[in-house]
Amino acid sequence: MNQETAAVWLRRDLRLDDNTALYHALQSGKPVIPVFIFDKHILDELPEADARVEFIHKQIERLQEELTAVGSSMVGRYGVPEEIWPELIEQYQIRQLYINQDYEPYAKSRDAMISEMVGEKGGSTHFFKDQVLFEKEEILSNSDKPYTVFTPYSRKWKAALSQERVSSLPSESIQEYFFKSSALPIPSLAELGFKPYGIPIHQSVFDRDIIKIYDEKRNFPAQKGTTRLGIHLRFGTISIRKLARTAIELNETYLNELIWREFYMQILWNFPHVAIGPFKAQYAGIPWNENEEMFQKWCEGKTGFPLVDAGMRELNETGFMHNRVRMLTASFLVKDLLINWQWGERYFAEKLLDFELSSNNGGWQWAASCGTDAAPYFRIFNPESQMKKFDPGLHYVRKWVPEFGTPVYPNPVVNHKEAREKTLSVFKEVLNSK
Numbered sequence: 001m002n003q004e005t006a007a008v009w010l011r012r013d014l015r016l017d018d019n020t021a022l023y024h025a026l027q028s029g030k031p032v033i034p035v036f037i038f039d040k041h042i043l044d045e046l047p048e049a050d051a052r053v054e055f056i057h058k059q060i061e062r063l064q065e066e067l068t069a070v071g072s073s074m075v076g077r078y079g080v081p082e083e084i085w086p087e088l089i090e091q092y093q094i095r096q097l098y099i100n101q102d103y104e105p106y107a108k109s110r111d112a113m114i115s116e117m118v119g120e121k122g123g124s125t126h127f128f129k130d131q132v133l134f135e136k137e138e139i140l141s142n143s144d145k146p147y148t149v150f151t152p153y154s155r156k157w158k159a160a161l162s163q164e165r166v167s168s169l170p171s172e173s174i175q176e177y178f179f180k181s182s183a184l185p186i187p188s189l190a191e192l193g194f195k196p197y198g199i200p201i202h203q204s205v206f207d208r209d210i211i212k213i214y215d216e217k218r219n220f221p222a223q224k225g226t227t228r229l230g231i232h233l234r235f236g237t238i239s240i241r242k243l244a245r246t247a248i249e250l251n252e253t254y255l256n257e258l259i260w261r262e263f264y265m266q267i268l269w270n271f272p273h274v275a276i277g278p279f280k281a282q283y284a285g286i287p288w289n290e291n292e293e294m295f296q297k298w299c300e301g302k303t304g305f306p307l308v309d310a311g312m313r314e315l316n317e318t319g320f321m322h323n324r325v326r327m328l329t330a331s332f333l334v335k336d337l338l339i340n341w342q343w344g345e346r347y348f349a350e351k352l353l354d355f356e357l358s359s360n361n362g363g364w365q366w367a368a369s370c371g372t373d374a375a376p377y378f379r380i381f382n383p384e385s386q387m388k389k390f391d392p393g394l395h396y397v398r399k400w401v402p403e404f405g406t407p408v409y410p411n412p413v414v415n416h417k418e419a420r421e422k423t424l425s426v427f428k429e430v431l432n433s434k
């Protein structure tokens with residue numbers, strides 16, 4: 001390449017429309033090279049069949065088709081960013097790098113390192129906010145502190161919302177500024193060391209009918225009452241601005257869920273210690289039950305508690321679990337089996353297609369009562385009454401646990417009442433000792 005260029009580094013923003021960094025790159029006056037790196041640091045940690053890697057790979061192929069249609073190409077590489085970027089900068093004379101901000105601990109240090117590298121080579125890096133409407137310290141309390149309680153955070157969030165904040169950036173309408181190239185090869189899934197997983201993935205279209213009555217149906221796992229858009233928000237195959245506009249128009253409860261997502265992201269950003277331990281320090285030191293066999297039963301959905309088992313089996317088979325059941329299975333692991341919430345957090349992280357460090361961590365800390373939530377540790381779900389309330393016709397249970405009600409279905413692994421009493425006394429003892 002004998003012309004200076006700009007690059008946009010796609011990561012969790014796998015779309016050409018309404019993409020903030022891309023929009024600004026395309027206005028830089030330099031031909032824009034879209035780059036995706038299959039990052040060995042991340043991929044080496046994953047099993048060889050991982051539905052999320054397959055999903056990402058498909059998205060890169062889709063982007064390649066979209067770019068080919070406008071006479072350009074993805075530049076796709078496999079390796080570690082710190083080795084790939086110096087090569088790309090050299091090869092394509094990249095002078096400007098455009099990036100949408102990623103708030104997770106690994107991403108933060110990676111981006112700081114690459115930005116420094118670009119600077120050393122005489123270029124500049126430009127960061128943008130794209131995956132949330134409010135980031136980092138944008139929503140602070142009146143005393144300029146990050147919020148640690150959801151309700152006042154959400155109030156401030158809503159008050160600060162403006163039309164401009166949810167307006168789209170029409171990156172799709174200026175595609176003539178992509179660099180010109182024939183289609184360049186993208187590493188295949190096999191070259192990345194992965195096998196196809198084959199789980200069908202919900203499409204990235206938002207169903208307005210579901211959002212309209214979200215508040216009525218969202219708690220019933222047997223019904224089609226939630227949007228299943230988690231994976232698309234995670235990898236940016238939909239724009240949060242478009243989704244938020246629909247939420248504002250149709251359903252406030254749905255908007256609140258999008259705010260929960262941002263709440264947990266700002267918690268992770270402002271209190272990064274949550275990634276490795278409890279938000280509330282006094283909850284460290286619970287003498288967890290390190291019972292691998294019991295944990296395995298929970299993982300496999302063989303606890304003898306039908307709604308818990310249904311949830312775990314749905315997760316294992318589809319990579320998805322309904323929110324109501326995520327809350328119950330998490331509560332059951334921590335409060336009935338007294339197993340460390342971080343074991344469960346890790347298991348969900350491995351299995352969930354929509355795995356998001358901040359939300360998963362927030363959800364688990366909520367279930368373990370050691371997170372930001374003000375509810376005390378003695379909130380313990382009763383698996384039986386949860387089932388009666390949220391799956392009264394047993395449709396969800398019967399779908400995932402067909403042997404329920406037959407002699408082969410296992411007996412309950414614990415007595416809920418006794419397990420509850422034990423957990424209460426263990427938690428009480430630890431908290432009273434601090």
Ligand code: FAD
Pocket residue numbers: 218226227228229230231233257258260261262264321322323324326327330348352354355356357359360361363364367
């Ligand atoms: P919908 O109900 O249609 O909601 C739309 C979107 O809002 C979701 O896709 C998600 O991005 C966001 N959202 C909804 N509820 C929450 C919530 N409570 N917290 C944060 N964001 C929310 N969500 C994840 O995206 N990734 C995770 O790894 C994750 N792990 C969780 C673990 C536990 C223990 C618990 C209790 C919850 C977890 N959640 C997680 C939150 C929630 O369960 C999922 O976002 C939701 O079930 C995804 O289904 P959906 O896309 O149909 O959501």
